Amino acid sequence: MGVGGHGQTGSDLRRIWGTLTPADRVLLACLLCSGLVWAFWPRDKGEVAVIVGSGGLVAEVSMDRPDTLAVKGPLGTTYVVVGGGEAKIISSPCPQKLCVRSGPVRRPGEVVVCIPNRVAVTIKGRNGPDAVLR
Helix, strand or coil: CCHHHCCCHHHHHHHHHHHCCHHHHHHHHHHHHHHHHHHHCCCCCCCEEEEEECCEEEEEEECCCCEEEEEECCCCEEEEEEECCEEEEEECCCCCCHHHHCCCECCCCCEEEECCCCEEEEEECCCCCCCCCC
16 A cells, blocks of 8 residues: 555656656756765764763773773663764663664764763864864
8 A cells, every 4th residue: 555545646746757758857856866976985984982971081092992981970880882983872870772873973074972871972074173162
């Protein structure tokens, strides 16, 4: 069955495609191609993981060197693992564990944060940030 249980998804798409002008079709194809190029374009890899706790900067660790850090926060200890080109929070005393479930960060500018325990992991690359907000 199609969308809405009517079984007419294919005919609806053919009807919509038929209403597009040639210019609309070219524009749609260009948007699709540019979206695919953007999605698969190689990006800089992170070089340093910056770990910040409630008291300020805890460490700046190379992404290539395996390391596990214990970061103290108001709720307890958050454990951060760095290595293999990525960094992730593997354990935290926060109630919902969103920081643990968010997975690893790899690219410059990516961040994983445990808000309740006031711990943040930010990835820096060799070129520095694109912008700074104050």
